[in-house]
Amino acid sequence: MQDCNLNFIEVNEDIIKCVKCTRLVEYIKNIESKKVKRYRNLNYxxxxxxxxxxxxxxxxxxxxxxxxxxxxxxxRMFTGDSSGDWLIKALYEFNLCNQSYSHHLNDGLILRNVYITSIVKCCPPKNKPLPEEVNNCEEHLRKELGLLAKSCKVFLTLGKLAFDQFCNIYEIRKLKFKHGLIYRIDADKVLMSSYHPSRQNTNTGKLTWEMWINIFREIMHNFL
Ligand code: SF4
Incomplete structure (x- = not known):
């Protein structure tokens, strides 16, 4: 258990220090200078x-x-934005975390039986990473997948890009992204896919609360 913990610390430290994608490193430094009004007094x-x-x-x-x-x-991923509001609220409904909100690093949020990550660790312009940036970041995701390989039963990908990258890493061919798709990887692991709970999807009704919560119902009732 202790080794596993140390490995997570090492992997996360490597992620935070990474400067492989020059475009993204430059971009994330500049976001702070274009702060939105409501965050103007906060450090990014x-x-x-x-x-x-x-x-x-x-x-x-x-x-x-x-x-x-x-x-x-x-x-922290899914923290301080509307996607995070949807995700953490859903997890809370199924007792997968201790509170219904995710506002900042020290808000006391504890995930239960859940690990949250992303395919790209730096914010890309317009939420669109370049293919080479997804490739650059693959090694970080592979390490996280490796660390959770023993315990993890369900991999839930949010959005098509995350789904495609997961299939790429697991060498799952010819599987098309679909909301609610369930694919058995082996006897004790499944891949599930959902639309991303971004404003673009939740504000337009492409992803309704019922559709979203049903993903977690399915996971809890059938796989955990
Ligand atoms: S996106 Fe990933 S690979 Fe690129 S700089 Fe950020 S952490 Fe490194």
Missing amino acids: WSKPVSGFGDIDAELMIIGLAPAAHGGNRTG
Whole structure:
């Protein structure tokens, strides 16, 4: 257990120090100078954002990348933005965390049986990483997947890019992204895919609360 913990610390330290993608390193430094009004008195994290949560989790949630004024500001994925509001509220409904909100690094949030990460650890312009940036970041995600390989039963990818990158790493061919897709990887592991709970999807009704919560119902009833 102690070794596993140390490995997570090492992996996360490597992520935070990473400067492989020059475009993104430059971009995240500049976000702070264009702060939105409501955050003008706050300091931004403006570094790569590592994963967080239970290091023996059975559920791993894989998003796209930190949001400019969410994870890139607060230093924690799905924290301080509307996607985080949806995700943490859903986890709380199923007792997968201790509180219904994720506002900042020291807000007391504890994930239970869940680890949250992303395919790209630096916020990309317009939420669109370049293919080479997704490739550059693959080694970090591979290490996280390796550390959770024993415990994890469900990999939930959010959005098409996260789904495609997961399939790429696991060498799953010819599988098309679909909301609610369930794919058995082996006897005790499944891949599930969902639309990302971004404003773009939740404000337009592409992803409704019912559709979103049903993903977690399915996971809890059938796989955990
Ligand atoms: S996106 Fe990933 S690989 Fe690129 S600089 Fe950030 S942490 Fe490094």
